[in-house]
Amino acid sequence: MTDLFSKFDPLIQQREQLLATGVTDPYNLVMEKVISPTVAICNGRETILLGTYNYMGMTFDEDVIAAGKDALDKFGSGTTGSRVLNGTYQGHKECEDALKEFYAMDHAMVFSTGYQANLGIISTIAGKGDYVILDIDSHASIYDGCAMGNAEIVAFRHNDVEALEKRLKRLPADAGKLVVLEGVYSMLGDVAPLKEMIRVSKEAGAMVLVDEAHSMGFIGEHGRGVAEAQGVLDDVDFVIGTFSKSVGTVGGFCVSNHPKFEILRLVCRPYVFTASLPPSVVATAATSIRKLMHGSNKRAHLWENSKVLHKGLRDLGFQLGTEEPQSAIIAVIMPDLERGAMMWEALLEEGLYVNLARPPATPAGMTLLRCSLCAEHSIEQVGEILGRFERAGQRVGIIG
DSSP states (O other), X not given: OOOTTGGGHHHHHHHHHHHHTTOOXXXXXXXXXXXXXXXXXXXXXXXXXXXXXXXXXXXXXXXXXXXXXXXXXXXXXXXXXXXXXXXXXXXXXXXXXXXXXXXXXXXXXXXXXXXXXXXXXXXXXXXTTOEEEEETTOOHHHHHHHHHHTOEEEEEOTTOHHHHHHHHHTSOTTSOEEEEEESBOTTTOOBOOHHHHHHHHHHTTOEEEEEOTTTTTTSSTTSOOHHHHTTOGGGOSEEEEESSXXXXXXXXXXEEOOTTGGGHHHHOHHHHTSBOOOHHXXXXXXXXXXXXXXXXXXXXXXXXXXHHHHHHHHHHTOOBSSSSOOSSEEEEEEXXXXXXXXXXXXXXXXXXXXXXXXXXXXXXXXXXXXXXOOTTOOHHHHHHHHHHHHHHHHHHTSOO
């Protein structure tokens, strides 16, 4: 009998070989206590958190927590139903109203996760016979949305406007076309040239979806993302986002000005057939989103943190994913998986948590340590982070 797990044997072997070196399993860390958006107890040690995506530090905001507690008391622990049946509470509508106000758009749909938002929207609007044109480094949820909808996938070289334009010109003029882009790509933290990409997409008659998961709340004058920062938000047909980054809780959403958008509530399977978010979660999300509308000071401080950390790491001799800081993500490139795991463990022993990212999640098969800064990191903490990187890097031999 065929063992259906046989396809995973190479990965199992690689993992066993890595752990045989004595390195701590980097994908099995337990945070025993979370003290703040930037500090937790890991392995009994106080640890600076630099790998949480908690960009705006909203997880411990007093108003956000109070809203969640109040909703828990008034509406209970869960909805036990989907949005189209018994799962839409007042809080879900308030959360969607907050999103519409935040983005200044006509429509908003809240999903149970950001993954489901991409899965649902892409698979519903691009089906058999349609084309989805996407960046080759797109998130797994984007690829899965294409597969679920059975659309034709046309990939182009990462952040290459010319490659996108060439792909579009090869497609039938009358075919349904959806171009899917990301504002910030989560592995290297680099920003897409959305202005040029949206221009060539519209010239080819394509609709445009932009995933702003890693830029919402932080990038742009009002925190609406890279599309806002580049002045093209009005040209985007659909914006996808998540609550698990800057908003500080869990959930996903899509906002749009398309006049037929509301029909998606009846035809989008991951929306129709999934239990809705608990009332306490949408209450925290709505409160956080409204506070992010006035987060300009936090955004400025986060940009300063990113610039200081990026320059400091480069000055120490680390290879980074971008020449200049482009977002709150800073990727530190490692020589290989084994030394990357050793560096990750050395940092943890120094009291610093980052993400070890490896193929196939990473572009070009590279191993990297992904750092995600928070607006609640003090400038003193950034200095401590640099000191810990220096000591760990020298101990492992990544830097001299």
